[in-house]
Amino acid sequence: MADSAQAQKLVYLVTGGCGFLGEHVVRMLLQREPRLGELRVFDRHLGPWLEELKTGPVRVTAIQGDVTQAHEVAAAVAGAHVVIHTAGLVDVFGRASPETIHEVNVQGTRNVIEACVQTGTRFLVYTSSMEVVGPNTKGHPFYRGNEDTPYEAVHRHPYPCSKALAEWLVLEANGRKVRGGLPLVTCALRPTGIYGEGHQIMRDFYRQGLRLGGWLFRAIPASVEHGRVYVGNVAWMHVLAARELEQRAALMGGQVYFCYDGSPYKSYEDFNMEFLGPCGLRLVGARPLLPYWLLVFLAALNALLQWLLRPLVLYAPLLNPYTLAVANTTFTVSTDKAQRHFGYEPMFSWEDSRTRTILWVQAATGSAQ
Ligand SMILES: NC(=O)C1=CN([C@@H]2O[C@H](COP(=O)(O)OP(=O)(O)OC[C@H]3O[C@@H](n4cnc5c(N)ncnc54)[C@H](O)[C@@H]3O)[C@@H](O)[C@H]2O)C=CC1
Numbered sequence: 001m002a003d004s005a006q007a008q009k010l011v012y013l014v015t016g017g018c019g020f021l022g023e024h025v026v027r028m029l030l031q032r033e034p035r036l037g038e039l040r041v042f043d044r045h046l047g048p049w050l051e052e053l054k055t056g057p058v059r060v061t062a063i064q065g066d067v068t069q070a071h072e073v074a075a076a077v078a079g080a081h082v083v084i085h086t087a088g089l090v091d092v093f094g095r096a097s098p099e100t101i102h103e104v105n106v107q108g109t110r111n112v113i114e115a116c117v118q119t120g121t122r123f124l125v126y127t128s129s130m131e132v133v134g135p136n137t138k139g140h141p142f143y144r145g146n147e148d149t150p151y152e153a154v155h156r157h158p159y160p161c162s163k164a165l166a167e168w169l170v171l172e173a174n175g176r177k178v179r180g181g182l183p184l185v186t187c188a189l190r191p192t193g194i195y196g197e198g199h200q201i202m203r204d205f206y207r208q209g210l211r212l213g214g215w216l217f218r219a220i221p222a223s224v225e226h227g228r229v230y231v232g233n234v235a236w237m238h239v240l241a242a243r244e245l246e247q248r249a250a251l252m253g254g255q256v257y258f259c260y261d262g263s264p265y266k267s268y269e270d271f272n273m274e275f276l277g278p279c280g281l282r283l284v285g286a287r288p289l290l291p292y293w294l295l296v297f298l299a300a301l302n303a304l305l306q307w308l309l310r311p312l313v314l315y316a317p318l319l320n321p322y323t324l325a326v327a328n329t330t331f332t333v334s335t336d337k338a339q340r341h342f343g344y345e346p347m348f349s350w351e352d353s354r355t356r357t358i359l360w361v362q363a364a365t366g367s368a369q
């Protein structure tokens, strides 16, 4: 990546490259990174769609592996110029144990950092989350906040705890000497709730609506705003950050960036209706149909049932005390830090993002009208 080697082809590694975000990062790199010579896609579960990418001009190497296994990570990282670490266990529903979440998100990230240090890879972009900041357990609103907005970040749930610790590890590793003696340069990107093609929870809401005869029932007041960002823009931000890390190492190294775009500020449910509405669903109620205390009770009941049934069956509904608290607490970002530090502008307008997502929901659910 030095001046004398402008034409040098680079090796990128994307961990979690077959996930919702990871697939978009992989495709974005292939479309928008002209210096890409080889793209390594590392995931526990490889997607069949990778095969079609292997016929293009860039060498695409699919690596089935587990980030919790240090030797597998080190083998994948060896010889890579840049690592984009998106692999993670995204679980706020109690499907996995706290230990497993920690193992994948924290130990997995530690393994990636150590592999960079041991093998001489200098540039690491980490997919963090808004959840490392909040919403906190006290339900304090974070209204149009930026990376410097003071906020009492208090974590109890295993997922935000693990993301916060992993992010800290990544930022703390900035400046460590890698093999060969040069410094590691790291940064962390913090998406808010990501939406777009491949968003499984959106599909779950659609199916839930169908089961209820095409109706969804408002549970959260429309005044509670929830930050959302389109997956294509999050992917683009990763690609740009990775590209600029060397030239702007002093500015970007050790920094965090919220992921943002022109998506409107709305409640979680009203935002989802931007896509589910055109697919035939209706949201009933200008105000929540159930009193909040009843939702709290139902969420607690779900948590109790999950605990009681665990020896027999996995019961993991969308509503639990944690998801209710997140959905019911305003958390929106307003920042231009990524633009100032590495020239990020959203690649997709809100209209494009909306259209693409609607087309995906329609195709994924066979709901085109
Ligand atoms: N979905 C969202 O709204 C947000 C996600 N994030 C972060 O973005 C990243 C990607 O999330 P999504 O794409 O939504 O999740 P996802 O579950 O679709 O993708 C995660 C990928 O990581 C892989 N993976 C999981 N455990 C692994 C392991 N032990 N070894 C190797 N690969 C493993 C999975 O197979 C999957 O392909 C995660 O780090 C998550 O914390 C951050 C903010 C919001």
Ligand SMILES: C[C@H](CCCC(C)(C)O)[C@H]1CC[C@H]2[C@@H]3[C@H](O)CC4=CC(=O)CC[C@]4(C)[C@H]3CC[C@]12C
Pocket (backbone or CB within 6 Å): 090, 092, 128, 129, 130, 131, 192, 193, 194, 201, 219, 220, 268, 318, 319, 320, 322, 323, 324, 326, 327
């Ligand atoms: C599933 C929740 C909505 C259910 C509300 C109910 C039961 C009342 O209808 C989702 C509300 C907010 C979501 C989370 C948020 O977008 C932030 C996230 C960031 C991440 O890093 C991972 C995903 C998530 C925790 C996301 C998960 C679903 C919600 C809790």
